[in-house]
Amino acid sequence: MDFSIPDDLQALKGRVGAFIRDEIIPCENDPRQSPHGPSDAFRRELNARARAAGLLAPHMPAGLGGLGLDHRGKAVVFEAAGYSLLGPLALNIAAPDEGNMHLLEQVADERQKRRWLAPLAMAETRSCFAMTEPSPGAGADPSALLTRYRKVAGGYVVSGTKWLISGATGAAFCIIMARDEASPEGEPKATMFLADMDRPGIVIERTLDTIDQSFPGGHCVVSFHDLFVPEEDVLGREGEGFRYAQVRLAPARLTHCMRWLGAAQRAHDVATAYARQRRAFGRALIDHEGVGFQLADNELDLHTCRLVVAHTAWVLDRGGKGRHESSMAKVICSEAIWRIVDRSLQVLGGLGTTGDTVVERIFREVRPFRIYDGPSEVHRWSIARKLAREAVQ
Template identity: 60%
Template sequence: MNFTLPDDLLALQEKTRTFIAEQVIPLEKDPRQTAHGPGESLRQELIERARKAGLLTPHASREMGGQALSHIAKAIVFEEAGYSPLGPVALNIHAPDEGNIHLMDVVATEAQKDRWLRPLVQGHIRSCFAMTEPAPGSGSDPSMLRTTATRDGDDYLINGHKWLITGAEGARFVIIMARMEDGTATMFLSDMDREGIVHERQLNSLDSCFTGGHGQLRFDNLRIPASDVLGEIGAGFRYAQVRLAPARLTHCMRWLGAARRAHDIACDYARTRDAFGKPLGEHQGVGFMLADNMMDLHVVRLAVWHCAWVLDQGQRGNVDSSMAKVISAEALWRVVDRCVQMLGGRGVTDDTVVERIFRDIRPFRIYDGPSEVHRMSLAKKILDRRTGAH
């Protein structure tokens, strides 16, 4: 692997970094932010700023209006965007839209792309992905899927509940995972204003960075025409991996930027805050935390870049996004937690963005699969004789 970035990526990195610093960070205390993410008018302003800068939805295909970034290029841009909680929203690379764009680019029909994907890439609308269910339905174990799809003439009737659905409030359309009568799973597309979709409530969550927050949905005989099936009937679980495996990696990229921001703020404070006769950072306890932060950030970047590089080589079978996700989620949490500690009382107030990053990044150890579930998956591979030697 060659970690030297070519001139075009260095230029893109600097362009993104400058955009975030000059156009996004000044809006972080904008009153249009809510406990459930940026309001729609703020989102639209951010989108327009990114559009003018030539940075809107850069990961999408050129056919859809994006820049078709390589995985390494995404690692660079997404980290820079993640430096502000509003950065991924501005560039239209936030969850769940980023993953939905990738999935639909691969799976959707041309008619579906024109109807839903193109306006999504252009930032005119938002989407959501309805897979997780309240207990006893599916969470980390997708085999527990309880939402059903039954054939009714040329249509399908969807019934069930979905929970912790990011971006549901204000989304224009939804991708629904439902169980078929034969036990397989299928994905369906639906406008959110169709009769049969009920947004039951908005969940109050620890994080506040996702536009639309997290909602609970109910489907009551939601009628979906066969033309709105996403991909093949019965291939839902396979498509979930098409979406979730890269989405885990892009989460790591964005949160790496957020943790780097927290570390930068803690470093500045350690240099300028005096305690017991010298700068805070010169005390060994604080200096060691700064050093541990630097090492954790370095390890995460290596893990992310390695997976991105392997994907760019077309070696998808050699990528284990579970490993990168656990390394990133656990290490970046340690980084931000140390930053709060170094900032002391200031770290638990909104005088800096670190307190917000702390709240936003904690759920990353749960989203897209808890660390324990990924460890369980890794353990099975280690014990498998066919892979245990690697």
């Protein structure tokens, strides 16, 4: 298992790093950012910079304007982009669009790719993914899915409510998960539907106030009131929604780890620089073991996360489904990255609680990572269930 980075990928990492440093970090205090994310005008400006640098949507195939990166390539480039919270948005590799692009590339038919994937890959549009529902609907337990569909002449009618739908405001289209209203409770038959967000029957009820603020369009409550979806807008095959969800979620969990590793490295770098120059009790902070050991632990966690990401990318690049590996990677990295950022803020002391460094912002942005795409507790439960099945065999 060779984890070395080829020369061409190392060069690309350098290009991305320089782009983030020179073009994106200077934009981090742009006023076109609200509690519900950067404006679309600001996003398009950042995308234009990445396009001019030849770095837009590098995970997409060349036919869609990308660089055709495999998962190992993504691990290197996505981390470099994540060094700024605006970096993934600029390169068009941010959630939920990056995961939706992957899903559409794998599952959509050619007409659907032309209509929805091509403009999304070129950053002409944004998208959202509507699966999570308010209680008692689906969250970590997808079998609790309450949004229903029924077959009618020429298509389907979808009804239900979703929440925490990232990027819904301003999105051009939505991928909707719904269950057949005739399917039994427990393990329903689920289907994915594609729908333009301006269709009659789609209502954005409200935008939720959340701890994070980096998603354009915020996180919304979206209702579907007898939404008609033509047969040709079913994504993949009817009844295969849960299988397609895994097609999307396994790689998406890993790309989250990649992007947040970049942010964690940024927080660590800020804290380390401060600990080298700030003095207390006659010595630089870093020379005090209480501080130096925290930074050493950051290095250990960063190293571990990169190995975990590299191994999981290796599995996916060789055709493995990677569901179990990505689940473990998500827990390991989300919790380690949280520790890195928390320690970094602690090293900064009072400065870390202010907006005078980016660490305070990263601290807020990274906390939900332990919850979305499956909270750590659910992944641990899934791993334990796998162990139980193996013991029985």
